[in-house]
Amino acid sequence: MSISLPPKTESQPEKLQPTGWLRYLSFSLDHKVIGLQYLICGFVFYLIGGVLAGAIRIELTSPMSDFMARDVYNQVLTLHGTIMIFLWIVPVVNGAFGNYLIPFYVGARDMAFPRLNAVAFWLIPPAGLMLISSYFINGAAQSGWTAYPPLSITTPAPGQIVWIISVLLLGGSSIFGGINFIATILKLRRPGLKLMQLPMYCWAMLGTSILVVLSTPVLAGTLILLSFDIVAHTGFFNPTLGGNVIVYQHLFWFYSHPAVYIMVLPAFGLVSEILPVHSRKPLFGYVTMVYSIMAIVVLGLVVWAHHMFTSGTPPWMRLFFTIATSFIAVPTGIKFFNWVATLWGGRISINSAILFSCGFIVNFILGGITGVALAQVPFDVHVHDTYFVVAHFHYIVYGGSVFVIFSSIYHWYPKFTGKMLNENWGKLHFLMTFIGFNLCFAPQHWLGLNGMPRRVAEYDPQFTFVNQLSSMGALLMAISTLPFLWNVVYSFLKGEESGDNPWEGLTAEWLTTSPPPIENWIGDAPLVVEPYGYGKKEKPQIPSETAMKEDKK
Amino acid sequence: MLPLTAIYTIIISVGLIFGCIWASNNFNFLPVVASSNAPIYDELFKVLFVIGTILFIGMTALVIYSLIKFRKKPGQEGDGPPIEENLPLEILWTAVPAVVVLFVGLYSYDIYNRMGGMQLHSHNNDIHHTMSSQERIWGGIGEASTQVKDDSQVFPVVNVELSAMQFAFLFNYPKGNIISGELHVPVGHPVRMTMESTDVIHAFWVPEFRLKQDVIPGQPTILNFTPTKTGRYPIICAELCGPYHGGMRSTVVVEEQAEYDDWFQKNSKLSEVEA
Numbered sequence: 001m002s003i004s005l006p007p008k009t010e011s012q013p014e015k016l017q018p019t020g021w022l023r024y025l026s027f028s029l030d031h032k033v034i035g036l037q038y039l040i041c042g043f044v045f046y047l048i049g050g051v052l053a054g055a056i057r058i059e060l061t062s063p064m065s066d067f068m069a070r071d072v073y074n075q076v077l078t079l080h081g082t083i084m085i086f087l088w089i090v091p092v093v094n095g096a097f098g099n100y101l102i103p104f105y106v107g108a109r110d111m112a113f114p115r116l117n118a119v120a121f122w123l124i125p126p127a128g129l130m131l132i133s134s135y136f137i138n139g140a141a142q143s144g145w146t147a148y149p150p151l152s153i154t155t156p157a158p159g160q161i162v163w164i165i166s167v168l169l170l171g172g173s174s175i176f177g178g179i180n181f182i183a184t185i186l187k188l189r190r191p192g193l194k195l196m197q198l199p200m201y202c203w204a205m206l207g208t209s210i211l212v213v214l215s216t217p218v219l220a221g222t223l224i225l226l227s228f229d230i231v232a233h234t235g236f237f238n239p240t241l242g243g244n245v246i247v248y249q250h251l252f253w254f255y256s257h258p259a260v261y262i263m264v265l266p267a268f269g270l271v272s273e274i275l276p277v278h279s280r281k282p283l284f285g286y287v288t289m290v291y292s293i294m295a296i297v298v299l300g301l302v303v304w305a306h307h308m309f310t311s312g313t314p315p316w317m318r319l320f321f322t323i324a325t326s327f328i329a330v331p332t333g334i335k336f337f338n339w340v341a342t343l344w345g346g347r348i349s350i351n352s353a354i355l356f357s358c359g360f361i362v363n364f365i366l367g368g369i370t371g372v373a374l375a376q377v378p379f380d381v382h383v384h385d386t387y388f389v390v391a392h393f394h395y396i397v398y399g400g401s402v403f404v405i406f407s408s409i410y411h412w413y414p415k416f417t418g419k420m421l422n423e424n425w426g427k428l429h430f431l432m433t434f435i436g437f438n439l440c441f442a443p444q445h446w447l448g449l450n451g452m453p454r455r456v457a458e459y460d461p462q463f464t465f466v467n468q469l470s471s472m473g474a475l476l477m478a479i480s481t482l483p484f485l486w487n488v489v490y491s492f493l494k495g496e497e498s499g500d501n502p503w504e505g506l507t508a509e510w511l512t513t514s515p516p517p518i519e520n521w522i523g524d525a526p527l528v529v530e531p532y533g534y535g536k537k538e539k540p541q542i543p544s545e546t547a548m549k550e551d552k553k
Numbered sequence: 554m555l556p557l558t559a560i561y562t563i564i565i566s567v568g569l570i571f572g573c574i575w576a577s578n579n580f581n582f583l584p585v586v587a588s589s590n591a592p593i594y595d596e597l598f599k600v601l602f603v604i605g606t607i608l609f610i611g612m613t614a615l616v617i618y619s620l621i622k623f624r625k626k627p628g629q630e631g632d633g634p635p636i637e638e639n640l641p642l643e644i645l646w647t648a649v650p651a652v653v654v655l656f657v658g659l660y661s662y663d664i665y666n667r668m669g670g671m672q673l674h675s676h677n678n679d680i681h682h683t684m685s686s687q688e689r690i691w692g693g694i695g696e697a698s699t700q701v702k703d704d705s706q707v708f709p710v711v712n713v714e715l716s717a718m719q720f721a722f723l724f725n726y727p728k729g730n731i732i733s734g735e736l737h738v739p740v741g742h743p744v745r746m747t748m749e750s751t752d753v754i755h756a757f758w759v760p761e762f763r764l765k766q767d768v769i770p771g772q773p774t775i776l777n778f779t780p781t782k783t784g785r786y787p788i789i790c791a792e793l794c795g796p797y798h799g800g801m802r803s804t805v806v807v808e809e810q811a812e813y814d815d816w817f818q819k820n821s822k823l824s825e826v827e828a
């Protein structure tokens with residue numbers, strides 16, 4: 001029960017970095033600048049990926065392939081998947097919020113390796129631009145975000161090679177980020193701050209970064225071999241040269257299943273920060289939350305073949321991966337029960353942040369349930385590679401991660417800018433997104449069960465109506481971005497002043513000015529040993545001298 | 554006496570459970586049943602649907618109830634109660650999902666077994682797969698043996714070799730030296746299909762059979778099924794295989810023995826063949 005608020009001193013630390021808005025375009029070393037760079041850059045790519053999604057949904061309003069050429073359709077769906085995963089969700093839930101928040105949470109003035117941090121960010125815009133420009137030059141890759149050979153070997157090489165290079169750069173960025181987070185969380189903690197006193201987002205980022213560092217290099221190696229097959233006509237994955245296409249799938253999913261946790265564990269962490277603040281209660285079950293994150297990390301590494309149940313995997317392998325995958329639902333379930341218990345009995349302010357977080361809970365539960373169903377081999381052999389799977393993972397990545405990103409923006413915008421976002425626009429945004437999202441993706445479960453495969457530009461005419469319903473939902477989702485964008489811009493210019501701590505949060509980022517000064521605190525960093533001490537009798541405050549004594553221990 | 558809330562909770566839960574069971578029996582979410590393992594699949598689907606819907610509605614209701622019941626009322630000051638943990642509760646919601654998941658896993662294993670998934674792909678004496686020099690054949694779902702055993706009449710196995718390419722399926726009947734773009738099978742006969750692709754990965758999917766198997770270049774796979782209902786059903790390629798992937802479709806014609814024999818005789822290039 002102790003936070004130390006050091007006395008405020010007048011002197012600002014010396015400015016070594018560019019100031020003003022220009023620093024957002026510079027090689028800034030400030031973790032807060034880098035965090036916002038990630039966020040804004042990611043959002044731009046989100047809009048581009050969204051336009052591509054719109055193109056897909058327009059094509060699918062009719063059962064014929066009549067809106068774009070068939071090979072263009074495949075390029076569009078490949079770009080859509082790649083952009084949304086590697087340029088939007090992964091950089092934002094990790095890079096953006098991780099960079100902004102982790103140094104505060106550990107009581108540091110910056111990340112462990114500020115230069116590496118800036119390098120990690122600046123790999124992203126060129127990689128993204130290259131990926132997108134390939135569409136205009138030689139045509140983009142056409143083999144889906146999974147790039148299964150031999151298709152990826154036989155489709156036009158230039159697009160596929162650019163795709164591989166961009167994904168390698170983005171993977172590199174992700175690895176640099178992961179190393180930085182691990183070092184910061186383990187080594188840069190303020191003296192006196194123990195691991196089990198860290199806010200939950202730190203644990204989520206520690207788990208995620210372990211996954212990043214263990215699995216991303218496997219993807220990199222695999223893609224390098226794939227590029228050899230394409231450019232140098234080696235035969236690693238080329239069956240006509242004695243290669244094995246299934247090995248690629250194993251290697252790919254060894255990364256890409258953990259990748260889905262790389263997209264969602266940080267979101268779990270962010271929700272764990274947001275719910276206690278707005279329901280004015282401590283995070284329920286801190287210790288079990290920590291263990292369940294670590295259980296997810298371990299289990300997440302041994303479930304990859306559930307993506308390969310129809311790839312001719314032998315029965316014992318199908319069985320093992322069914323059981324392992326099903327059991328991930330246990331630690332995941334614990335987290336959801338804990339969040340509901342956090343809400344239970346609280347004094348919940350019904351604002352945009354909490355609405356998006358609760359939307360996340362509801363959407364993710366549905367996605368998790370369909371996930372456990374998909375993990376059952378006999379169930380999966382019917383719906384694998386159909387719209388049922390598309391529905392499943394959009395409930396997870398959109399209904400889960402993207403909802404959390406919006407929730408986090410509503411929650412931390414006052415910290416980023418010193419201004420409040422308008423609540424009415426925010427609630428409108430939530431309502432439109434929630435309805436649009438469910439209208440778009442819920443019907444897709446039915447489509448998959450009844451015979452519509454994924455990644456097709458043409459389909460059986462009996463599915464026309466349901467596809468149009470889904471496209472209407474997509475349209476509503478697209479429109480829902482407008483109140484959000486308006487809100488963000490208008491509030492930045494004319495919004496209500498927020499003050500330093502509008503939500504009366506107890507975690508360290510709220511114990512400084514909004515926006516925070518260059519090195520986070522004027523004077524010493526506070527010692528927050530109880531980040532979730534809501535409702536405790538005495539307001540947790542440790543006098544500065546006591547905190548200093550902690551330091552000396 | 555139980556407190557009123559407990560009574561309400563019990564009534565609502567029981568209602569929810571029966572509602573879900575009723576819904577699973579009265580709504581049809583799946584296409585026609587046309588193979589021996591489709592009814593087994595639908596049984597699994599029903600069980601998963603009931604468990605999933607109960608969980609989903611239950612959790613959603615808890616979230617909405619909390620948002621309404623515990624919202625901050627005007628004029629309310631201060632924080633909620635500082636409850637941080639509750640060990641029995643946490644043990645409960647670790648144990649219950651673990652049991653549910655264990656049940657689902659064992660049950661789906663049983664389903665998989667009944668579909669024939671755990672059978673070894675032994676070489677039947679009348680099978681000569683000539684598609685590849687590789688001996689090892691992986692994959693697919695095995696024979697649905699229960700169906701065959703129950704019948705007094707023993708149906709001979711129909712052997713088909715599927716060769717997939719961009720963007721077509723070709724079915725080869727070695728016995729009659731037939732190559733066909735459509736799959737014809739006699740109703741009630743177990744079909745054993747070996748498959749291989751000549752270019753990229755494709756997948757053979759018949760929604761009415763509830764079966765799918767990738768067709769892989771350089772790696773023969775196998776699929777066994779027994780069609781149970783006459784009719785024409787779509788064969789759909791389910792693995793992205795290039796620009797015309799969406800158009801890569803064919804038809805499986807399940808017909809009575811006589812019609813099948815007719816078709817077989819007409820198309821057979823070996824005149825002396827007996828179907």
Ligand code: HEM
Nearest residue numbers: 260263264306307329368371372374375384385389393396
């Ligand atoms: C309860 C936990 C989960 C389970 C049991 C589960 C299970 C599965 C299974 C079995 C598949 C393969 C389906 C198929 O292709 O036939 C799948 C696909 C997928 N899942 Fe999940 N999942 C879970 C959570 C997640 C999470 C947390 C994410 C992401 C944040 C996610 C994202 C995906 C994606 C992207 C795919 C499709 C990949 C592709 O084929 O392109 N899932 N999931």
Ligand SMILES: [Cu+2]
Nearest residue numbers: 257260304307
């Ligand atoms: Cu997975």
Ligand SMILES: [Cu+2]
Nearest residue numbers: 790792794798
């Ligand atoms: Cu195909």
